[in-house]
Amino acid sequence: MKNACMIRFMLSSIFFKQSLFNYMFFKNSYEEKNNMNISTQKSIRDEKGFTLVELAIVMVIIGLLIGGILKGQEMIANAQVTSTIANIKGVDAAASTFRDIYSAMPGDMNNAVARVPGCVAPCFDGNGNASLETVPLVATPDAEAANFFRHLGGADLLTGADVTAVADTYLQMNIPGTQIVPGTQVGAALGNATAGTARSGIWLGLVASGATGNAIALSPLQAGRIDRKMDDGVAIRGGVISSGSATACSDAAGAYIENRSAIGCALAIRIQL
Numbered sequence: 001m002k003n004a005c006m007i008r009f010m011l012s013s014i015f016f017k018q019s020l021f022n023y024m025f026f027k028n029s030y031e032e033k034n035n036m037n038i039s040t041q042k043s044i045r046d047e048k049g050f051t052l053v054e055l056a057i058v059m060v061i062i063g064l065l066i067g068g069i070l071k072g073q074e075m076i077a078n079a080q081v082t083s084t085i086a087n088i089k090g091v092d093a094a095a096s097t098f099r100d101i102y103s104a105m106p107g108d109m110n111n112a113v114a115r116v117p118g119c120v121a122p123c124f125d126g127n128g129n130a131s132l133e134t135v136p137l138v139a140t141p142d143a144e145a146a147n148f149f150r151h152l153g154g155a156d157l158l159t160g161a162d163v164t165a166v167a168d169t170y171l172q173m174n175i176p177g178t179q180i181v182p183g184t185q186v187g188a189a190l191g192n193a194t195a196g197t198a199r200s201g202i203w204l205g206l207v208a209s210g211a212t213g214n215a216i217a218l219s220p221l222q223a224g225r226i227d228r229k230m231d232d233g234v235a236i237r238g239g240v241i242s243s244g245s246a247t248a249c250s251d252a253a254g255a256y257i258e259n260r261s262a263i264g265c266a267l268a269i270r271i272q273l
Contacts, residue, residue: 137268
């Protein structure tokens with residue numbers, strides 16, 4: 001009887017130890033598996049990409065930046081056109097004032113060296129025939145065209161006019177690569193306008209910088225903006241006339257081809273002198 005009790009006790013102890021071992025084994029296995037699942041979920045959360053809301057916010061920011069850049073470029077282009085128009089009007093006012101003071105045309109005045117305070121070489125006397133000896137928008141302007149700005153500079157009437165400028169040097173504008181080259185129109189064809197269309201008088205050619213007086217310098221959009229602000233917006237008539245091929249600047253009716261971004265135009269602008 002005593003031996004039977006001992007045997008049952010030993011079997012109970014073995015069963016208890018086995019149960020305890022199994023419990024600890026499954027507990028550890030569960031914890032390891034649970035920890036692995038937590039680590040995996042954390043890794044997945046760490047590696048996930050942007051949400052749709054975050055992507056939408058980024059796209060909005062990019063759109064705003066692009067819009068701001070484009071708007072800034074447009075504002076710069078408008079400012080360049082506005083500044084160039086102001087310069088042209090400044091030349092017009094300076095030339096009129098010169099004529100009121102000296103009763104002569106700048107560039108053509110035949111006693112400028114004696115009368116205009118700052119007219120020193122290479123500034124020279126013109127021939128006094130009321131003409132600049134060159135028509136607007138021609139390849140090779142006469143020497144009086146450059147002398148026009150020397151006389152205005154010598155009389156201290158025009159900021160930026162260099163009295164000591166060498167031959168074939170003209171007044172530079174704020175639209176990059178453009179300059180003003182003056183000339184006298186006497187009823188001939190002018191740019192894209194037929195003979196007799198452009199009124200006689202002094203015209204300022206707005207052309208590419210350099211020695212020539214007819215090189216194209218503007219896009220049709222720039223030329224159209226200047227024409228509309230200063231005149232009637234038609235390229236072949238009025239006080240602003242374009243020069244450039246019909247396929248690059250304006251059509252036969254005088255409408256500027258403004259969907260072209262390439263340089264294709266020069267302009268002639270009449271001043272009240």
